[in-house]
Amino acid sequence: MRRAHSVEQVRAAENALMASLPEGALMQRAAAGLAYAVIGHLRGRGLGGAYGKRVVLLVGSGDNGGDALYAGALLARRGARVEAWLLSDRAHARGLAALKAAGGTVSSRVVSTGSTTGADVVVDGIVGIGGKPGLRPEAEEALEALAGVPVVAVDTPSGVCVDTGEIDGAHVSADLTVTFGTYKPCHLLDPTASACGTVQLVDIGLDLPTPMIESLEAADVAALVPRPAPDGHKYSRGVVGLRVGSATYPGAALLAVAGANTGLAGMVRYVGTASEWVKRRHPEVVGDGQAQAWVVGSGSADGANSALAFARASGVPLVIDADSLRPLNGPLGVPAILTPHAGELATLIREDRGDIEARPLHYARLAAQRFDAVVLLKGRRTTIASPDPDAPVRVNTTGTSWLATAGSGDVLGGLIGSLLAAGLAPIDAASAGAWLHGAAATLASDGGPVTASGVAAAIPAVIRSLPAVSPPSL
Structure with missing residues (x-):
């Protein structure tokens, strides 16, 4: 590190x-x-x-x-x-x-x-x-x-x-x-x-x-990535639920599910208007039910508020992105990770976008304390702050400029949700997810253009390439 x-x-x-x-x-x-x-x-x-x-x-x-x-x-x-x-x-x-x-x-x-x-x-x-x-x-x-x-x-x-x-x-x-x-x-x-x-x-x-x-490095991420226990099963590995996408933005649902459906959690649930699309693309994804973490907001449009309200009422940790950030006005009462870019954070806290881009450390900390949540402020160097003012802020250094492409944030939200459902603490889920997301973009890009779908597809290969983790001594 x-x-x-x-x-x-x-x-x-x-x-x-x-x-x-x-x-x-x-x-x-x-x-x-x-x-x-x-x-x-x-x-x-x-x-x-x-x-x-x-x-x-x-x-x-x-x-x-x-x-x-x-x-x-x-x-x-x-x-x-x-x-x-x-x-x-x-x-x-x-x-x-x-x-x-x-x-x-x-x-x-x-x-x-x-x-x-x-x-x-x-x-x-x-x-x-x-x-x-x-x-x-x-x-x-x-x-x-x-x-x-x-x-x-x-x-x-x-x-x-x-x-x-x-x-x-x-x-x-x-x-x-x-x-x-x-x-x-x-x-x-x-x-x-x-x-x-x-x-x-x-x-x-x-x-x-x-x-x-x-700033996490490969060995740190390797130690954080959840690995199945010998006697593990799909429920013990964590169930992540997604209430994302809409009739206007069905692609957001497909991309968020692709980020979540990388094998890090034992089961992925999807609830939303893009169910038929998701079933065709990801037949292993199931429908509504209990989850250990929910992802809401990506491409949700008019359904963003109801998705947030349902997930919040479930009492489990949340990943809140895009449209579901808008109704926030204070602490949520459950562990949460907010994933805004500078423009979304500017709207959320009523500050100037340029100021946020010039002072990401200051504003990520401010928002984390205001909402009592981990705040992942997206950018070239993504800044991840916890609500604890004495805890170190994490900065992600993986990625490529080609990652600035539509839908990449949807993939990131789903990926972080799967890590959260698998049992990682919010700060670890956010920072490990950002690292894997950036590394997958670099691998998929290979120096050239990349799409959000390509980033999601490369995540398992990045996980396989992580350094081996020594088993605990008996």
């Missing part, structure tokens, strides 16, 4: 570690990891190692500037032509001395655009994790002068909001971000995740508390 910690958590852990180390040792660890990451980046672009490459360091007054300077010294000793542009009247003194001793050059001003021809990589050491959002004019000038040169950011891209994932003003857009000790929220959350490029974690030995953000 990838874990992201807040600035406050990271600083406390760094201070505790530094108290047990010789002065400067922690920065040297970080700088060494950064230097080797820069070399790896150059090699990945087919440029070989550091020897003969031109490296420009953009250096601010904080510790990130010190990391960049020490890394620059290591690169200079490997034969790189390293120059530091100092963007503040202060710089890390020992790092500066180390760079000069290794043969690097230093300029206290931004070098003219013409002289940047031939630069191979820029190292962004402008602002550290404690910096304010946005960039000062001299930093913007430097970035403009180096436009087009690949950027490696130190810890986080300068100018972003580290803890919130928000963007407020000018910022660095990196090709690679090298972070130390732990991920930071901005590495996982949109919109800042897009500014980070590829993120590489360097272990520097921090002892960290419960994270602020989590």
Whole structure:
């Protein structure tokens, strides 16, 4: 699992570690990891190692500037032509001395655009994790002068909001971000995740508390996916019911059922106007009856309110999507997962869609607490918040841009419902479902277009590809 910690958590852990180390040792660890990451980046672009490459360091007054300077010294000793542009009247003194001793050059001003021809990589050491959002004019000038040169950011891209994932003003857009000790929220959350490029974690030995953000990986999902017991039967594996679709949108019913009918639950029930369509496509799906979880809302049109009322009265956990989100005005009294996209959440909580897209962490948390439910806010990086304000928020990183296709949300709702019926807690059902959904889209896409039906069909293959889970020891 990838874990992201807040600035406050990271600083406390760094201070505790530094108290047990010789002065400067922690920065040297970080700088060494950064230097080797820069070399790896150059090699990945087919440029070989550091020897003969031109490296420009953009250096601010904080510790990130010190990391960049020490890394620059290591690169200079490997034969790189390293120059530091100092963007503040202060710089890390020992790092500066180390760079000069290794043969690097230093300029206290931004070098003219013409002289940047031939630069191979820029190292962004402008602002550290404690910096304010946005960039000062001299930093913007430097970035403009180096436009087009690949950027490696130190810890986080300068100018972003580290803890919130928000963007407020000018910022660095990196090709690679090298972070130390732990991920930071901005590495996982949109919109800042897009500014980070590829993120590489360097272990520097921090002892960290419960994270602020989590992101499941394949091994985590493998441990969560329900597997039949040797003596299990269809009812013990869970029954998921769906009240979705309408005469106007029968396809939504077919897609939601396809998401649910992947073998993760023991039985799938469907109740609605598309029953004949569902029977022809999915003959194993049965009709009305008791269920361990209900999925409502997808394509339900005028029947959305009644579907929600029936499912809510059943007292079992719910997945609420699309049309059935509209009548919500407070806690439902049963465990629930709400699955809105930004536009649906904007209508639900009467906020601006653009604000929600700019602040998904804030609004997912707000909605989760308002409705006392898990909120899965769909997006490029889907954000999943529980109503517990102290619990980590989960961010899903699987998927492909081809997944932005009609009906994919219907498949996701059905898939999450099957996991919920099989016994997963709402936060786990939502986050594992989002991971499987994104991974299935990537598999089905194979780099090209994909349909929602193709995503549903690929889910079993993704489950088969998960790492083996060791049986519990006796």
